Every structure is written in C-alpha cells, then in structure tokens.
Amino acid sequence: MxxxxxxxxxxxxxxxxxxxxxxxxxxxxxxxxxxxxxxxxxxxxxxxxxxxxxxxxxxxxxxxxxxxxxxxxxxxxxxxxxxxxxxxxxxxxxxxxxxxxxxxxxxxxxxxxxxxxxxxxxxxxxxxxxxxxxxxxxxxxxxxxxxxxxxxxxxxLGIDEVVPYENMISLVQSGDIRSKYNVVDARALDRFEGKVPEPRPEIPSGHVPGANPLPFNEILNQKTKAFPESAEEMATCIDQVTKKLGYTIDPKKPTIAMCGTGVTGTIIKTALEHAGFKMVRLYDGSWTEWALRSNPELIAKNRD
Known part of the structure; x- marks a missing residue:
C-alpha cells in the first residue's frame, strides 16, 4: 500500500x-x-x-x-x-x-x-x-x-518498506530471488545491461542477478513525465513495457524496486502501487550499494 x-x-x-x-x-x-x-x-x-x-x-x-x-x-x-x-x-x-x-x-x-x-x-x-x-x-x-x-x-516504517543489503545478498546467493520475488530496476536499459557507464564513474554498470529492467522513463508520459491517472492505465502501461522487455511481473509475489541510489526506484514503486500491486518494497542502497559491496561475479551484464 x-x-x-x-x-x-x-x-x-x-x-x-x-x-x-x-x-x-x-x-x-x-x-x-x-x-x-x-x-x-x-x-x-x-x-x-x-x-x-x-x-x-x-x-x-x-x-x-x-x-x-x-x-x-x-x-x-x-x-x-x-x-x-x-x-x-x-x-x-x-x-x-x-x-x-x-x-x-x-x-x-x-x-x-x-x-x-x-x-x-x-x-x-x-x-x-x-x-x-x-x-x-x-x-x-x-x-x-x-x-x-x-x-x-x-x-x-522503514523495517516494513526497506529491503537491506543483507537480505538482497541472501536472496541472490540462495538462488531464491526470482522464485520468491519480482525484482525490478528503474535505471535505463543500457545501464542495466552494462553497455554504458554509470553517472558515478567509480561504479560499474550492470545489474543484480535475477533482477529485471523497468526503466522509469517508459512508464511516465514522455512529454510531461506524469503518471497515467487511472490504475487501469498504469497497469496497462507496466504490462506493455514488461512484455516488450520479455518478462512479466507476477502480482502474487512481493516486489522489490531499485535503481541507482534509491531515487527513481520510488518512481516505479509508485507506479506499481498505483496499478494495484500490494507488496512493493525498496532496496534503498540500490545499485550503488550493490556494486560497491558485492563481489564482481555478482554484477550481471547479460539478461538471463
């Protein structure tokens, strides 16, 4: 909610x-x-x-x-x-x-x-x-x-709304991340796939293994940057974007939203909640924390 x-x-x-x-x-x-x-x-x-x-x-x-x-x-x-x-x-x-x-x-x-x-x-x-x-x-x-x-x-309400790094690393290392959660990343697709540098030069690009891209710019109006007004329009927009990117979000699973530093992740969190998704939390440290704390083998480039 x-x-x-x-x-x-x-x-x-x-x-x-x-x-x-x-x-x-x-x-x-x-x-x-x-x-x-x-x-x-x-x-x-x-x-x-x-x-x-x-x-x-x-x-x-x-x-x-x-x-x-x-x-x-x-x-x-x-x-x-x-x-x-x-x-x-x-x-x-x-x-x-x-x-x-x-x-x-x-x-x-x-x-x-x-x-x-x-x-x-x-x-x-x-x-x-x-x-x-x-x-x-x-x-x-x-x-x-x-x-x-x-x-x-x-x-x-941080304990209910925020996913800490320790939980994320546990999910990835156990192999449970996709079976138990939807993990969506708001960054641009080229950053997610490691094809372009991050805005902060000390941070490599790529993504958390098991995450899927949900670029925030694609769920906002291209001109005004507004959210679709109705829940139905928002749900349709999310569905169109995810299908174009080759996956779907399972509404029965809890969802973890993330981005570069926890800012645009709240955009897709807002969109998902507006569309009717009930269990959406934010990985607050997001990609910056993951890239700086995790081993290099836990920085994915390819879509799996």
Missing part, C-alpha cells in the same frame, strides 16, 4: 482553496543527478516555486552515517529536518519536483515512512505550469517561510 496519494494540479488547487483548518504546504524536492551539474537549491531560491513552498533536500535529510547517497534518515534526523522547515504533523503536504516526477516520489515516500498522515504527490509540476496555475518567481533567501516548529514523528 502506498504511503501517499497522487493528486492532479486541478485537485491540488481546489484543495488549497477549500481547506480552512489545516495548512496545505507544497514541498519542492527537486534533485538532479550529479553529472548534470545543476543546483536545485539555487533554482528554488532564484527561479520559481509553487507559492508558499518549502524545499526538502534529500541530500540533507538522510542517514548521515551511511556512505551511500540519501539513504533513509533516522527518526531524530527526520524530525530535525521537518522542524527546520517549520512543518507540523497536521500539515497537508503536497510534494513535487520541477523535473516532473523524478525526485518527488522519493521525498513523498520518505515523509510517508514516518507516518505523516496527509502526504500527496503532485502529478505533476509540468502540468501545473501548463495549466497556468500560480507560480512565485520572486527571489528568496530561505528554504521555508515558516517559523521553526517542533515536529515529532514517533515511528518509522
């Missing part, structure tokens, strides 16, 4: 207009791959944002002890990050990114992990702009207009 709901730009604007007892806070979580050399935080301050948005930095509100990028934060780090942004437990949070749907699913999932009761994923910013809804283009000096709060999440 998804920890957040999709919301269209129209429904979001209607929600802002009708809600009178709680704050509806847009949460900009734009993040770029490091090889693009773009500064999402500077863009938030100097270019544009949805009015009254705060900026949630997935590279700051993370597990600071992990050597891997933006892993799930502990409870204290999350609470401090949310408090710094001035967010409250009863806020209605609507997460977006200025790419479309790229890093926003990761942010929405992270917030949902800590049982924030009302989290939405805007589907999406490109459609919001296209519809002519309000934008704030003034220069900002801070990542939030709200006063510091005392946010107190009491629990993390």
């Amino acid at each position: 998804s920890l957040y709901k999709l919301i269209t730009p129209k429904k979001f604007v209607e929600l802002v207009a009708k809600e009178t007892t709680r704050r509806v806070v847009p949460v900009d979580s734009t993040w770029y791959m490091p090889n693009l050399n773009k500064d999402a935080k500077a863009e938030f301050l100097n270019v544009e944002r949805i009015p009254h948005a705060v900026y949630f930095d997935i590279d700051e509100i993370k597990d600071t002890k992990s050597p891997y990028p933006h892993m799930v934060p502990d409870l204290d780090t999350f609470n401090k990050g949310m408090s710094k942004l001035g967010l409250k437990e009863n806020d209605i949070l609507v997460v977006y990114d200025r790419i479309g749907n790229f890093s926003a699913p990761r942010c929405a999932w992270t917030i949902g992990l800590f049982e924030h009761p009302n989290v939405y994923l805007l589907n999406n910013f490109n459609l919001y702009k296209e519809a002519g809804y309000p934008l704030d283009t003034s220069k900002k000096e801070n990542f939030s207009e709200y006063s510091t709060s005392d946010y107190k999440a009491g629990y993390s």
